[in-house]
Amino acid sequence: MSPYDPSAFPPFAVTVDLVVLTVRRHALCALAVRRGEPPFQGRWALPGGFVRADEDLAAAAARELIEETGLLAHDPTGPAPVNGAHLEQLATYGDPDRDPRMRVVSVAHLALAPDLPAPRAGGDAHSARWAPVESLLGRDGAGRDGASRDEEEGAPLAFDHATILADGVERARSKIEYSSLATAFCSREFTVGELRRVYEAVWGVALDPRNFHRKVTGTPGFLVPTGGTTTRQGGRPAQLFRAGGATVLNPPMLRPEP
Amino acid sequence: MSPYDPSAFPPFAVTVDLVVLTVRRHALCALAVRRGEPPFQGRWALPGGFVRADEDLAAAAARELIEETGLLAHDPTGPAPVNGAHLEQLATYGDPDRDPRMRVVSVAHLALAPDLPAPRAGGDAHSARWAPVESLLGRDGAGRDGASRDEEEGAPLAFDHATILADGVERARSKIEYSSLATAFCSREFTVGELRRVYEAVWGVALDPRNFHRKVTGTPGFLVPTGGTTTRQGGRPAQLFRAGGATVLNPPMLRPEP
DNA sequence: TCAAAAGTGTTAGGTCTACACCCATGA
């Protein structure tokens, strides 16, 4: 068999899909767009699109992220942009039946963003919204009883996007344990308490504020004090920090048992 | 723009490439095949091949693994096969220039296998061999001086396979830290000392045999004693174990500093 | 003055490291 004979391999369409996570009102939320055409017309889906002919996968994901949110993906080799977001490859999904029309392989990416004003619909999407991941995954106990709700908020995500979202959430949950990634959910300057509330929202647990404070301030290179303080959370003024250069957290932050 | 208009997106070829790791003679080794045709003819590369038209990505990877090694990939939902190997998706590589002839997106997979008799060349590969990863990555200080050695053992891997291999090795090195994955490098029954030598080879460090023994035997569900013993390593007879059901290691095995 | 959030101290209990020591076999 001649592996590179053009007639010897089937053609694929390649897309990037994005799991864009943020923390809003104490809950982990993901960006969802409403599909404007079949299949799954009217259903919610993850943002995404085709990879262009001469475009790298990471570039395609960064382009989609800008189109959907206006966020610049953070390139670790360059200067940090004002509205930076963390962007990494998540996994690739290529079940032959995942798209009913043709063979599509989707390279999913995970983006972590600070709380943003309001999503703007981009491309061919009718509308976009931030929704709690538990609700998008149908785990929030919200009524799914009664008649079909295919085109309403409670309907399952299109394609295999529920699987992709679940994988992205699990990646984020485990990765903030041993890396400084949680700071990607915060704005450029933040307090220790705000960072703790990120952990609490992502993990869905309560953490001891005193031990958390000691832990993060005691890890060299994790947090850099800016000198400023804020009282935006009420109470005693809190020091402001920026994310330090350290990217791995050793020893890790421990996720409490249920 | 109509996203699914067949003329609106570029066609891609999709392949799976395999990083197959094993531990041989106290060194972490990877499976390499010699390319039989251009480009990179005569150079070593990772095994891989095209995904078929109606084939899942995982199925394609498992098929390639069998073709190259005869190993069955372990399906966690089914009964453990006799010669099982761990197989998981690693990452996807899609730089537009990674293959000089056409646009190829490669979904790389990572396989961990026990020490095997001898690789059999499969498909279009001229030959196959196990080689220490440090040598395949050109980090072993072996003479690369003098004349070009394009078609010899010391030449760099074809395409971007050095990057893929490095990513796979790094994944394996970090994953045995907090999971029971190291047992995938052992045969079905193994001793604590054999498991320790796996860690030592993968990490390239020396571990304290006493503390290691306490650690692994003290983690519930990690190791299951079979009742048998062996003296194949010399010295006092050692208990034989099988891998237990536990897949996460908590607390993790700590990788010593250099 | 009070509530709320920030930040510090302290103590008991666990885990890891390093090393001393004994055990069971083959040569």
Added chain:
DNA sequence: TCATGGGTGTAGACCTAACACTTTTGA
């Protein structure tokens, strides 16, 4: 008998969880 690897004990350093307590603001 000796070398080799298997396995257990123990003391100190380190880490963590839990919780009492002080500090500094806005209302």
